[in-house]
Each structure stands twice: as C-alpha cells, then as structure tokens.
Amino acid sequence: MAMNGITVRSATKDDWSQIVNLAETAFGTRYDQPEKDHIPDLFPIERAIVAVDGARVVGHTVDRTMTVTVPGDNTVQAAGVSSVTVAPTHRRRGILRALYTAQHERTEAEGVPLTMFTASEGTIYGRFGYSTSIYSNEVEIDPRRAEFRPGTPDPGGVSIATLDEAKPHIREVYDRWRRLTPGGQVRPDANWNIWFGDPERYRDGATTLFVLTHPDGYVLYRRQWKDEGENLLRVDEFRAVTAEAHIALWRVLLSMDLVTKVEADIADDDPLPYLVTNPRLVKFTHRYDSLWTRVMDVPAALTARSYRSDLDVVVAVDDPFRNAGGSFALRVRDGVAACERTDRAADLELGIDVLGGLYFGGHRARNFAAANRIQVKDAATLRAFDDAFATERDPELGWFF
Ligand SMILES: CC(C)(COP(=O)(O)OP(=O)(O)OC[C@H]1O[C@@H](n2cnc3c(N)ncnc32)[C@H](O)[C@@H]1OP(=O)(O)O)[C@@H](O)C(=O)NCCC(=O)NCCS
Known part of the structure; x- marks a missing residue:
C-alpha cells in the first residue's frame, strides 16, 4: 500500500536494525542485551508491518497471537499488538492509521476475535475501537x-x-x-x-x-x-x-x-x-490502565467468555474503524452465550470500544451507561446486562508487551 511517497509493507530481516533504532527513538530508551536477544522470538519479524520512505523505515507495528484467559476460566485467541511507532520526522500524516488498517485487515483475515495492547497515551486509540479494559x-x-x-x-x-x-x-x-x-x-x-x-x-x-x-x-x-x-x-x-x-x-x-x-x-x-x-x-x-482491548468478531468474542446471569438482548454495535459492528442477538443460559447477527430491534446501543472495555470484567456496564456510552431502552435491561457481564474476579494483565 502506498500513500504520499510512503509504502506500507511486511517487514523483512533486513529491516530489523532500523526497526530497533526507530522504536528506541520513539520511546526514548535503549534496549538491553536480553531484549535484543529475545524480542525477535517474542515478536517475529514476519509479523511486523513497516512504513518506509525510500530506504528509511519510518513506521512500525507488530503483533503476536496470544492465548488469554477470559471470565469463566476459558481462553480466547487475541492479537497482542506491540511497539507501534512512527518516526518523529513523519508524525501526524496518517502513518499510524495506515499501519493499523493493514494490521487489522490481517487480523480479520486470520479470524482472531480480539486485539489488545498496552498504550503509551490515552487519547489515540478510541477512534480505532479500543477501550481500556484492565486496570x-x-x-x-x-x-x-x-x-x-x-x-x-x-x-x-x-x-x-x-x-x-x-x-x-x-x-x-x-x-x-x-x-x-x-x-x-x-x-x-x-x-x-x-x-x-x-x-x-x-x-x-x-x-x-x-x-x-x-x-x-x-x-x-x-x-x-x-x-x-x-x-x-x-x-x-x-x-x-x-x-x-x-x-x-x-x-x-x-x-x-x-x-x-x-x-x-x-x-x-x-x-x-x-x-x-x-x-x-x-x-x-x-x-x-494496563491493557486496551478491541473486539474484532463480536459473536466469536462474546461466546468465548462466560456470564454471571442469564440474558436475552439485542445489542447494536457501532464500529467506526472496521466492519465488525451490526445488531447481535445475545442469549445467555447458565453462563454460556449464543450470539448471532439479527434484524430485530436493538435493546442496547454501544460503540465497539465499550464491548472491549467490558470484555474482561474491568469495567461495569452501568458506568458506561451513566456516561451515555451505552444507550439502553430501560433500567431493567441495563441491570440484566450489567449483572451478566460482571465477573467473579477482577482481571489482571499477565505479562507486559
Ligand atoms: C503515537 C504515534 C504512533 C502516532 O503516529 P502518527 O503516524 O503520527 O499517527 P496518525 O497521523 O496516523 O494519526 C492517527 C490518528 O490518531 C490521532 N493521533 C495520533 N497521535 C496522537 C496523539 N499523540 N494524541 C492524540 N491523537 C493522536 C491523529 O490525530 C489521527 O486521528 P484521525 O485519523 O482520526 O484524524 C506516534 O506519535 C509515535 O510513535 N509516538 C511515540 C511512540 C508511541 O507513543 N507509540 C504508541 C505506543 S502504544
């Protein structure tokens, strides 16, 4: 993909030293030897996407598919995104957006239902459908x-x-x-x-x-x-x-x-x-906030976790960045969810970032509703939704990436 002289492409081994220097420049730190030795195994170069201006790497993102525990002791596959960086010489011309578009298209093609990362700043990622999810x-x-x-x-x-x-x-x-x-x-x-x-x-x-x-x-x-x-x-x-x-x-x-x-x-x-x-x-x-999360596939993500109480709702989900939104019938019995697209009228409306925020149990639905980020037809529906998404145990991030 090319835009204004910048090309976004998969990285190769030849890009590695430039990627390290870019990340060190952007985060204002130098990697120590154990990191230099093992980051290539943690986030293999084949998973990296770079933006290049001529021969110079000016943007980078990478991910790794992680197995992460969800409420109810089940696990789900998630793309753990790391080391998102754009050179200080090339900021605010859409390079992050171009890198993210390529990366999230790949995640969709791979059928991974969730993406997540640890964020350096709080104002950037809501537009891409992310919310804080663990504190x-x-x-x-x-x-x-x-x-x-x-x-x-x-x-x-x-x-x-x-x-x-x-x-x-x-x-x-x-x-x-x-x-x-x-x-x-x-x-x-x-x-x-x-x-x-x-x-x-x-x-x-x-x-x-x-x-x-x-x-x-x-x-x-x-x-x-x-x-x-x-x-x-x-x-x-x-x-x-x-x-x-x-x-x-x-x-x-x-x-x-x-x-x-x-x-x-x-x-x-x-x-x-x-x-x-x-x-x-x-x-x-x-x-x-120790984690930000985005739902990439609503039925796959919502059926992977369990719920604290029964529920029958239609949720309208707005996705400003990709096409994961729509209306979904969510039915929970004995903790187990079924979820599919529907034409029925919605009981609740929310942004896909809110679903990411609720997913691990780090936020309560009633607080999003109080902030006008969930519109709900009546108080009883909100109470049922809030109860069902509440969790037995607060989430914690296992390891930082
Ligand atoms: C954060 C960073 C990756 C942004 O890259 P960029 O190429 O300048 O971002 P883009 O131009 O593609 O901007 C994408 C959108 O995010 C917004 N945005 C970018 N950086 C922002 C910031 N620091 N604060 C608020 N909004 C920001 C842009 O306004 C733009 O919005 P729009 O597309 O809705 O109009 C880059 O500044 C950077 O490398 N910073 C240092 C390292 C870092 O913090 N990395 C993030 C690790 S989680």
Missing part, C-alpha cells in the same frame, strides 16, 4: 507501621531462593495463576528469557531481582537504598494462586528489616488492604 493500582506501604489484623492466618511456607533455582517454580506457578485470571496470557519462553535476563533498564537504579517462593506463589522484587535514609523494596511481580500464599508472601514482605517503603502493583480486588489493622497504610498512589 492496576500502584500502592506503597510503610512496613514498619504495618500490623496484620488479629486472627489473620500465618500460613508460612515462604523461602528465599536465587532466580536461577526458582525459574521452574516461577514458570509453573505463573501458568496456574494465568489459567484462573481473566487477562492472564500464556507466557512464551522469549518473554521469560527477557525477564530472567533482568535488563538493566527495568531496574531503575535498584538491585537485580530477589525471589521469594511459596508452593502456590512467588514474588520478584528489588531493593534500593536511597538518600535521606529511605530503603525501598519494589515488587516487580507478585503471583499467588491461593489466599494462603497471598497472605504468607505479604507477611514476609512487610516484616523485612531495614525497609522503609514497599511499593507494589495490585489489582482492584487484591485483599491486601483488608489484611492490615490500618487500611490507610496501603496508600494508592497511582491507578493506570
């Missing part, structure tokens, strides 16, 4: 003041370990965790290799990774001695498959000597604030 919260805790509530179990079972010896355990626990958690993706070797390679830029001045293990969990964390006596413990990854593992690991994190501040990212439904006598001690310092 995470940064918290900080002063462990010297933290006390567990009387009666909180003290299950024990936590060990310190070296990263090398803990690798198989970490991978096994992650895989159990992601099967239970909407948003948890199967994690490829190449991503583990980057993580276990512990790139220096991930450390942000802190140490290499320390490890705690529990039979049903693990924590990867770093330490940093700062000026003015602050001694930080930063949790980079916390996975617990059981409530006991969650408590046991937090007990160790909050009882470490010499630490003045623990920082971690937790999901909305993380029980940590309920475990301590002073819930204000768990200070929420930042809430951010």
Whole structure:
C-alpha cells in the first residue's frame, strides 16, 4: 500500500536494525542485551508491518497471537499488538492509521476475535475501537507501621531462593495463576528469557531481582537504598494462586528489616488492604490502565467468555474503524452465550470500544451507561446486562508487551 511517497509493507530481516533504532527513538530508551536477544522470538519479524520512505523505515507495528484467559476460566485467541511507532520526522500524516488498517485487515483475515495492547497515551486509540479494559493500582506501604489484623492466618511456607533455582517454580506457578485470571496470557519462553535476563533498564537504579517462593506463589522484587535514609523494596511481580500464599508472601514482605517503603502493583480486588489493622497504610498512589482491548468478531468474542446471569438482548454495535459492528442477538443460559447477527430491534446501543472495555470484567456496564456510552431502552435491561457481564474476579494483565 502506498500513500504520499510512503509504502506500507511486511517487514523483512533486513529491516530489523532500523526497526530497533526507530522504536528506541520513539520511546526514548535503549534496549538491553536480553531484549535484543529475545524480542525477535517474542515478536517475529514476519509479523511486523513497516512504513518506509525510500530506504528509511519510518513506521512500525507488530503483533503476536496470544492465548488469554477470559471470565469463566476459558481462553480466547487475541492479537497482542506491540511497539507501534512512527518516526518523529513523519508524525501526524496518517502513518499510524495506515499501519493499523493493514494490521487489522490481517487480523480479520486470520479470524482472531480480539486485539489488545498496552498504550503509551490515552487519547489515540478510541477512534480505532479500543477501550481500556484492565486496570492496576500502584500502592506503597510503610512496613514498619504495618500490623496484620488479629486472627489473620500465618500460613508460612515462604523461602528465599536465587532466580536461577526458582525459574521452574516461577514458570509453573505463573501458568496456574494465568489459567484462573481473566487477562492472564500464556507466557512464551522469549518473554521469560527477557525477564530472567533482568535488563538493566527495568531496574531503575535498584538491585537485580530477589525471589521469594511459596508452593502456590512467588514474588520478584528489588531493593534500593536511597538518600535521606529511605530503603525501598519494589515488587516487580507478585503471583499467588491461593489466599494462603497471598497472605504468607505479604507477611514476609512487610516484616523485612531495614525497609522503609514497599511499593507494589495490585489489582482492584487484591485483599491486601483488608489484611492490615490500618487500611490507610496501603496508600494508592497511582491507578493506570494496563491493557486496551478491541473486539474484532463480536459473536466469536462474546461466546468465548462466560456470564454471571442469564440474558436475552439485542445489542447494536457501532464500529467506526472496521466492519465488525451490526445488531447481535445475545442469549445467555447458565453462563454460556449464543450470539448471532439479527434484524430485530436493538435493546442496547454501544460503540465497539465499550464491548472491549467490558470484555474482561474491568469495567461495569452501568458506568458506561451513566456516561451515555451505552444507550439502553430501560433500567431493567441495563441491570440484566450489567449483572451478566460482571465477573467473579477482577482481571489482571499477565505479562507486559
Ligand atoms: C503515537 C504515534 C504512533 C502516532 O503516529 P502518527 O503516524 O503520527 O499517527 P496518525 O497521523 O496516523 O494519526 C492517527 C490518528 O490518531 C490521532 N493521533 C495520533 N497521535 C496522537 C496523539 N499523540 N494524541 C492524540 N491523537 C493522536 C491523529 O490525530 C489521527 O486521528 P484521525 O485519523 O482520526 O484524524 C506516534 O506519535 C509515535 O510513535 N509516538 C511515540 C511512540 C508511541 O507513543 N507509540 C504508541 C505506543 S502504544
């Protein structure tokens, strides 16, 4: 495809060094060796689409088909889009739109029902039918003041370990965790290799990774001695498959000597604030969207997840970017959905971005309706729709891409 002297085409191995320099330029960072070694396996060059101006690569996008858990412990295939970049010399002339058009045409041809990515900015992607779909919260805790509530179990079972010896355990626990958690993706070797390679830029001045293990969990964390006596413990990854593992690991994190501040990212439904006598001690310092999602095939996506209650509605979906919209009859019985195109009159109208926002359970339908982003014929229909899409467990992103 060509436009104003710019050609959009599949990438080849010869483009690789230019793609790396473009991504580093656009994101203002340099890749470390573990990333240079393993990104080509994580996001193979055959999946990359580039925009070229003469011999110069000026735009890039890539994806990888991921298996991701959806509400109800099922999984769905999703195109995980990464490293979307346009050269600072070529911005705002439609190159991102051209790259996205080519990429989403390919996703449609491949029949993958969902696309998703982690976004650098919030204003760009709504026009392409995406919504925020998973949130995470940064918290900080002063462990010297933290006390567990009387009666909180003290299950024990936590060990310190070296990263090398803990690798198989970490991978096994992650895989159990992601099967239970909407948003948890199967994690490829190449991503583990980057993580276990512990790139220096991930450390942000802190140490290499320390490890705690529990039979049903693990924590990867770093330490940093700062000026003015602050001694930080930063949790980079916390996975617990059981409530006991969650408590046991937090007990160790909050009882470490010499630490003045623990920082971690937790999901909305993380029980940590309920475990301590002073819930204000768990200070929420930042809430951010960790995933954006777009539905590419409404019946395929909606029948892949399960629902909390029965439902019979016709939903009119508007797709401003592709042709996935239309009217769909959605019928749920005992959690299982049937969905097909229909000519019947709609009970609800919404943008396809709203469906992406609801998909993993990270938003409630009633909040979209309150913002006028779902038009619904009556309150009872909204309540039924809201109940059905609500989930037992809040979603979490498995691994960043
Ligand atoms: C974000 C980026 C990819 C945009 O590329 P671009 O080629 O300038 O974008 P386009 O000209 O194709 O714009 C596509 C649409 O998005 C809008 N848009 C693009 N960048 C935007 C921004 N930063 N904020 C708001 N809107 C933006 C454009 O106005 C345009 O809207 P329209 O098609 O509805 O008229 C590019 O600026 C970039 O590489 N930034 C640094 C890296 C980055 O943030 N990548 C995104 C990672 S998720």
